[in-house]
Amino acid sequence: MSTSLYDLTVPVLVRALRNLSAILKKGEAFAKETGMDPKDLIEARLFPDMGALASQIQRASDSAKGCVVRIGGVENLAMADTETTFDELQARIAATIAFLENTPREAMDGKEETQVVLKLPNGEFPFTATNFALGFVLPNVFFHVTTAYGILRHKGVPLGKLDYLGGL
Numbered sequence: 001m002s003t004s005l006y007d008l009t010v011p012v013l014v015r016a017l018r019n020l021s022a023i024l025k026k027g028e029a030f031a032k033e034t035g036m037d038p039k040d041l042i043e044a045r046l047f048p049d050m051g052a053l054a055s056q057i058q059r060a061s062d063s064a065k066g067c068v069v070r071i072g073g074v075e076n077l078a079m080a081d082t083e084t085t086f087d088e089l090q091a092r093i094a095a096t097i098a099f100l101e102n103t104p105r106e107a108m109d110g111k112e113e114t115q116v117v118l119k120l121p122n123g124e125f126p127f128t129a130t131n132f133a134l135g136f137v138l139p140n141v142f143f144h145v146t147t148a149y150g151i152l153r154h155k156g157v158p159l160g161k162l163d164y165l166g167g168l
Contacts, residue, residue: 005071006108009133010100013064013141017100019166020060020145021093023152023159027053028086030157038086044151053151055081057089060144061096067137068100070116071129072107 031038045052051059058081069076077099083089108129116132118125127136146164153159 004105004109005112005129005133006103006105008130009067009071009108009137010103012138013067014097014100015166016141016145017060017064017093017097019164020057020148021090022166023145023149023163024057024086024089024093026159026163027152027155027157030152030155031086034156036155039084041152041155041157042084042086042089044155046147046151046154050147053148054083054089056144056148056151057092058083060141060148061092063137063140063144064096065099067133068103068108070118071111071114071133072103074103074107 027041028038031041042054043052061079065077068074077095079092083092112128112130114129116127116129118127118132118136149159149164
């Protein structure tokens with residue numbers, strides 16, 4: 001018995017986003033406890049040419065949504081990338097989770113060999129749906145969640161590996 005494409009994506013993406021939400025809550029609490037301006041965390045980045053914390057959240061959200069949009073043919077939930085507060089970032093994560101959870105299983109399952117073309121400024125990249133999910137979406141979401149974790153940790157937020165992994 002094989003694992004369904006839905007099971008390989010939607011629950012994994014939802015868990016990653018819930019863990020990201022918990023990490024952000026710790027970041028917000030840290031800012032309040034230390035008297036740090038929350039913008040110092042939200043605008044922080046690991047290196048000048050990398051996206052700030054807010055951008056990491058936005059890209060994780062976009063990648064997760066893009067999975068069910070491109071594979072399942074679900075109409076996208078447009079988001080403007082204008083979040084500048086912890087509350088707005090949390091609202092984006094919550095909306096993304098709700099969007100994923102409302103994706104019908106049948107939109108994903110059975111589409112494993114469906115062609116998906118990822119269009120980026122530097123070209124078009126063809127995938128099967130399975131390869132897109134496993135070779136692009138999941139690594140991309142985890143990259144941005146990890147980078148958000150790294151930004152907060154670098155700024156002093158007391159996070160550990162179990163915060164990243166979430167409840168086991």
